[in-house]
Amino acid sequence: MRISTFPFLLWLLLLSLSIPALATHQVGGQIEMRYIGDVQGHYQITVTQYIEDGTRGAATQATSGMLGIFRKSDNRQMTTFVVTQTGSKQPVVYANEFCAAQRNLRFVVITYQATIQLAPGSYNDPQGYYISYQTRNRNAGINNISNPDQTGFTFYLEFPALQQNGLYFTNSSPHFGTINGEYVCIGDPFKFPFGGTDPDGDELRYSMVTPLNQKGTNQNAISAGPYPDVSWLSGFSASNAMPGSPTLSVNAKTGQLTVTATQLGLFVFAVKVEEYRGGVKIGEVRRDFQLLVVECPPQTTPEPTVQIMDRPKVTTTTICTGESTVLVATVNLDWNYQWRRDGTNIVGATNATLTVRDEGQYTLLVSQKAVCSKSGDSDTLTVKQISAKAKISTLGHLCATTGFAILTAVGDTGLAYQWYRDNQALPGQTTDTLFTTEPGRYFAALTQKTVGCKASSDTTSLERSAAVQALIKSASGQNRICPNDSLALNASGGEAYKWQKDGTKVGGNGSQYTTRTAGIFSVTATDSYGCDGTSPALTITQLAPLLVTLDSIPGVCGPDNPVYTLVGSPPGGEFAGVGVTGNQFSPKSADIGDHKLTYTVKAAPECAGTVATRVAVVAPIPTIKLIDSLTTYKGNTFTLDPVYTGNPNQFQWTPATYLDNPSLGNPSIMSIDNDITYMLEVKNSTGCAAKDTIHITVYNGVWIPDAFSPNGDGLNDVWDLPGIEAFPDAEVTIFNRWGEVIYSSAKGYPNPFDGTLNGASLPVGVYAYTLRTTASRPVRKGRLVLVR
Incomplete structure (x- = not known):
């Protein structure tokens, strides 16, 4: 007799679901993503949620909710969708209902589902995608995290790109079976077969992680990651979520939970389930849990014995389809009975006998009535059924004209087989595997060699897929290459492609090929089943370059x-x-x-x-801004500076006398000696021309009158100095008889002396003067008579 010392608390699964719950005592749940298999990108999403029975949450739980899908590489929201409740609430079964009632450990499970269609071409990011849901309010009695009643959940599931390397990638997430409602006795070893199964046969790896908190405070908000962790109280962590010797841990390969608890209380923790294919991670599910550790009274542990009726020494039996067998146990009026099938409590199976019609491994868990104590576990009785595993698996595919399929009838040992196609027996096909190249409806007739039971496997239909219609079209719509350019060719009809040019393989396996040269092109398209089809040939010509x-x-x-x-x-x-x-x-x-x-x-x-x-x-037509005439003195050297418009770049001065360079726009006149008239002609690069002239008067010096009469009669009212205009730097100074300066001109003598000083007329008399014309000439001195 094997005695069980592993009573359990109902673990509280908290996963990525988008059910807008109202209760503060949500227990948890899980989300699964199953590929339906009829159309690429067609999935069934199942959300399983556990909540406390009798709470506001169980009574008012919404019948639908919304989930969101996000891209991992940049957290972009891809879509949202609604799941709806599929049936009524189902109770979670406890082996000891008395203990469950005493400690208010009654829970119900609610299932929600949705069918969604995702476009594989839109889900091709190599980093994959995730489904998340956030909600609030954990149980206020949790003992290992800070502010539990103000701490929320983030439920999380990852899935891979649906299109990889141009091909559709098939995958379903891990599946988790029905849970049992249990509690944990302090000081006793605890274990639970918590692992799931993978529909695709992928490897599952398990690890302890910190639970995720809600991002923000809005109830049931949909938002992208990253998401915050919950806040552990001092001494707690992902690897020490429940005090124990050893502490709570999960087997990395099987997912079995183990702990020997050393502290009473309610403890939250999380397990990450990672999905690997070929050594590469392709998906992930995060699951929150909570375990309640209780004090179990030191009662005598029941020791149930079980057997197959009328077969006391046999632990394995085989039944035919439609038949049953009865399992019986020790009868004790002080015991509670709970039968299990494959480790899961059977609803209503609480008697000392159990009639079995389904294949499985059966055990019995018993406990004392009216006492919350340890439970005793029986040995295992195995019931096999000839048709329970009579399922056909198919490998391969029938293309339009080629292909093959291998059918395998997965059944128990000790079976004889006979294969049928379209209800006709296939001669000689009597093994569990059938190789065929023909379409039809197939099944296998099974006979159990020992018992003689007969059954049929399920039926599978093999059909040839439609012929792959490969086609090439140019991106421009024309089958010619423009001069000095390239032409993109687009293929359709498959998911992978092999290109040929003039009978030689070119390019990769993508749906587009770009060519810069003419030729005859074809493409072989391969669909998602591996079937091929070759396109008609497409001739591409090349246009000759143009000389424009x-x-x-x-x-x-x-x-x-x-x-x-x-x-x-x-x-x-x-x-x-x-x-x-x-x-x-x-x-x-x-x-x-x-x-x-x-x-x-x-x-x-x-x-x-x-x-x-x-x-x-x-x-523009050039213009010349040049003064008509100017006066200078004999021997002077100076520059002519006309102002031009119209961008002239050719200049010609005539005559060239005295000029340093008659082809410059601003030539210098060197030591001019006599009066002269110059003509200037200019042109721009277009040949547009303009002309102008300038006359230059040359003075030998300044004539200085020896008297003037500023009496207002209009004659000789100012002391004019003819020729002084030839000396722009000339300066005149006049003195009175005491040598005082009564007049000093600006350069060039612009305001001739008018016989006044500060506006008052000067007296008649003789005045001395000086005249400086240039720095190179001596100063002239003399006397001036002022008369009235």
């Missing part, structure tokens, strides 16, 4: 010029630019400037144009 010219465009002087016709080659192109209308250029419309004109010709309408360029110059 635009005749030279003469420059014009000023905008007031007639329009002229533009000439380009080859014909049929398009002229463009400022001032262009059709094939005409208007200087007046364009106005002054250097205008870029183009002539564009396309080898074909879809091609980029070949462009010839010219510059049309509407040049």
Whole structure:
């Protein structure tokens, strides 16, 4: 007799679901994502939620909720969808209902489902995607995290890209079976087969992690990660969520939980279930739990014995389809009975006998009535059924004209097989495996060699898929390559492609190939089943390059010029630019400037144009700003500085006498000796010209009158000095008889002496003066008579 010392608390599974719960005592749950298998991207989402029975949450739990899907690489929200309740609430079964009632450990399970269609092409990010849901309010009695009643949940599930390397990637998340309601006795070893199964046969790895808190404070908010952790109280962590010797841990391969608790209380923890295929992680499910550790009274542990009725020494039996067997146990009126099938409590199976019609491993858990104590576990009785595992698995596929399939009838040992196609027995096909290249409806007739039971496997239909219709189209819609360009060819009809050019393999396995040269192209498309189809050949030609010219465009002087016709080659192109209308250029419309004109010709309408360029110059007419005349003194050297517009770049002064360079725009006159008249002619690069002249008067010196009469009669009222205008730097100073300065001119004597000082008339008399004309000439001195 095997005695069980592993009573358990109902673990509280808290996973990524989007059920808008109202209760403060949600127990948890799980979310599963199952590939339906009919259409790529078609999935069934199942959310299982556990809540305390009789609470506001159980009574008012919503019948639907919303989940969100996000991209891992950048947390972008991809979509949201609604799940709805699939049935009524079901109780979680306890082996000792008395203990469950005493400690208010009554829970119910609610299931929600949705069928969603995801576009594989939109879910191709190599980092994958995740489903998350956030809600609030854990149990206020939790003993290992801070502020539990103000701490929320983030439920989380990851799944891989649905399209990888151009092919559809098939996957379903791990599946977790029904839980048993249990409690943990302090000081006793505890273990629980918590692992799940993977529908695709992928490897599952388990590890302890810190539970996730809610991001923000809004109830049932949908938002992207990352998500915060819960706050552990001092001494607690992911690896020490429940005090124990040893502490709570999970087997990395099987998912079995173990602990020998050393402290009473309610403890939250989390387990991460990672999904691996070929050594590469492809998915993940995070699950929160909580365990209640209680004091179990030191009662005598029941020791139940079980047997198959009328077969006391046999622990394994086989029944035929539709038949049953009875399992019996020791009868004790002081015991509670709870039968289990494959480790899960059977609803209503609380008697000392159990009638069994289903295959499985059966055990009995017994406990004392009216006492919350340890439970005793029986040995295992195994019941096999001939049809329980009579399922056909299929490997391979039948393409339109090729392909094969291998059918395997997965059954128990000791079976004889006979395969049928379309209800006709296949001669010689009497093993558990059938190789076929023909479509039809297949099943296997099974006979149990020892008992003689007969059954049939399930039926599977093999059909040939439609022929792969591979096709090539050019991205431009034309089967020609533009000059100096490339052409993208797009393939359709499959998920992977093999390209050929002129009978030789080219490119990769993508749906697009780009060519720069002509040739005959074909593509072989492969669909998701591995079936092939080859496209019709597509001939691609190459257009010859164009030599495009635009005749030279003469420059014009000023905008007031007639329009002229533009000439380009080859014909049929398009002229463009400022001032262009059709094939005409208007200087007046364009106005002054250097205008870029183009002539564009396309080898074909879809091609980029070949462009010839010219510059049309509407040049400004130059202008010269030059004084008509000037006066200077004999032997002077100075520079002529005309002001120009219109961008002249050619200059010619005539005559060249006294000039250092008659071809400069601002030449210097060197040591001028006599009066002279110069003519200046200028041109710009377009040939636009302008002319001007200047006369230069040359004085030998200044004539100084010896008297003047400032009496207001209009004659000799100021002391004029003829010729002084030739000396722009001249300065005049006049003194009275005491040598005091009564007048001092600015340079050039701009305001002649008028016989006053500070506005008052000076007395008649003789005044001394000095005249400085240039720095190189001596100062002239003399006397001036002022008369009235």
